[in-house]
Amino acid sequence: QVQLVESGGGLVQAGGSLRLSCAASGSIFSINAMGWYRQAPGKLREWVATITTANSANYRESVKGRFTISRDNAKNTVYLQMNSLKPEDTAVYYCTALRDGYWGQGTQVTVFA
DSSP: OOOEEEEOOEEEETTOOEEEEEEEOTTOGGGSOEEEEEEOTTSOOEEEEEEOTTOOEEEOGGGTTTEEEEEETTTTEEEEEEOSOOGGGOEEEEEEETTTTEEOOOEEEEEEO
16 A cells, blocks of 8 residues: 655744655655645645656745755655745645655644744
């Protein structure tokens, strides 16, 4: 059974940093591009960043220069380093295996001013 388990969320003051992790079980990791999405209260889930199996990364405009997505294939883990956090980054963050459509349960990130 495939599982994606996020961790690393929390409460942080604006300008601070957090690093999210997403550990994948099963054999899906090496063959999937991995992505991070987020969903704020009352809003639709939105794409944040993607990293391909070739380590090519893309970001939504509002997080460029502040967030960095990376992956460690040996650990079956994808990371999202988030710096210079803003209150508008507050959301539940989800990781996903893009080809196979698996999702994690989400981790809450709350940024206060």
